[in-house]
Structures are given as structure tokens and as C-alpha cells.
Amino acid sequence: MTHPFALSLAGLPAFLAYFALAIALLLVFGFIYTRLTSHDEFELIRHGNSAASLALGGSLIAFVLPLASAIVHAVSLTDFLIWGVIALIIQLLTFFGVRIFLPNLSQRITRGEIAAGLFVALTSIAIGTVNAACMTP
Numbered sequence: 689m690t691h692p693f694a695l696s697l698a699g700l701p702a703f704l705a706y707f708a709l710a711i712a713l714l715l716v717f718g719f720i721y722t723r724l725t726s727h728d729e730f731e732l733i734r735h736g737n738s739a740a741s742l743a744l745g746g747s748l749i750a751f752v753l754p755l756a757s758a759i760v761h762a763v764s765l766t767d768f769l770i771w772g773v774i775a776l777i778i779q780l781l782t783f784f785g786v787r788i789f790l791p792n793l794s795q796r797i798t799r800g801e802i803a804a805g806l807f808v809a810l811t812s813i814a815i816g817t818v819n820a821a822c823m824t825p
Contacts, residue, residue, distance in 0.1 A: 710755055729743070732798065737800045742809045746813055750809075751776065758771035782811065785815075
């Protein structure tokens with residue numbers, strides 16, 4: 689008879705694999721996102737720029753929403769990776785879409801305009817939520 693503790697840990701290898709891949713995708717998203725903007729998010733955040741913090745934080749949350757949905761619905765790590773990359777692309781496109789409405793977005797965030805950072809964050813989260821909802825079998 690298998691000990692209940694062993695049964696509880698039976699899913700640990702899968703958990704670790706999905707978790708590691710999710711963190712890797714999150715790091716890739718963050719790296720690409722911060723290179724696409726014409727401002728330095730981390731430098732601005734270090735100097736107390738709330739607009740930069742809101743924009744980056746909201747974008748990260750917006751990416752994690754569909755990533756979590758992809759984990760739930762994936763049939764394999766490869767399937768998760770494919771849908772994770774799709775989520776990444778959609779969220780990066782969202783940033784470019786926001787720039788259509790606010791062409792001077794980076795300058796506004798650099799100046800610390802909360803409205804600009806909040807608009808990026810909330811638009812990203814809205815698209816991320818729809819993105820996540822669409823990831824069903």
C-alpha cells in the first residue's frame with residue numbers, strides 16, 4: 689500500500705516542470721517587453737516612478753493570466769509552451785496597440801504620469817483576461 693504522503697507528492701515532478709517553464713516564459717516576456725519600450729522601467733522604478741511600476745506590473749500580471757490558463761488546459765509541456773508563446777505574442781502586440789492610442793507613451797511614463805501607466809496596466813490586464821478565457825480545449 690502506498691503511503692498517502694507519497695501519493696500527494698506524485699505530481700511534484702510535473703509541478704516543477706510546469707513551474708520552471710512558466711517562470712522561464714515570464715522572464716522571457718519581461719526581457720522582451722522591457723527591450724521594446726523606449727524607457728528603462730527598472731531605472732524609473734528604482735527612482736520611485738509609479739507610472740513605470742504600474743505599466744510593467746500590469747503587463748506582467750496580464751501575461752501571467754493566460755499563462756495560468758495555458759497550464760490548466762495544456763495536455764503536455766510542449767502544448768503549454770506553444771500556448772505560452774501565443775500568450776506572449778498577444779501581450780506584446782497589446783503594448784503596441786496601446787501605443788497607437790498614446791503615441792508618446794514612453795515619454796509620459798518617464799515623466800511619471802500615473803494615467804499613462806495605469807492605462808497600459810489595465811488595457812494589458814483586460815486583453816490578458818480575454819486571452820486567458822480563449823485558451824480552452
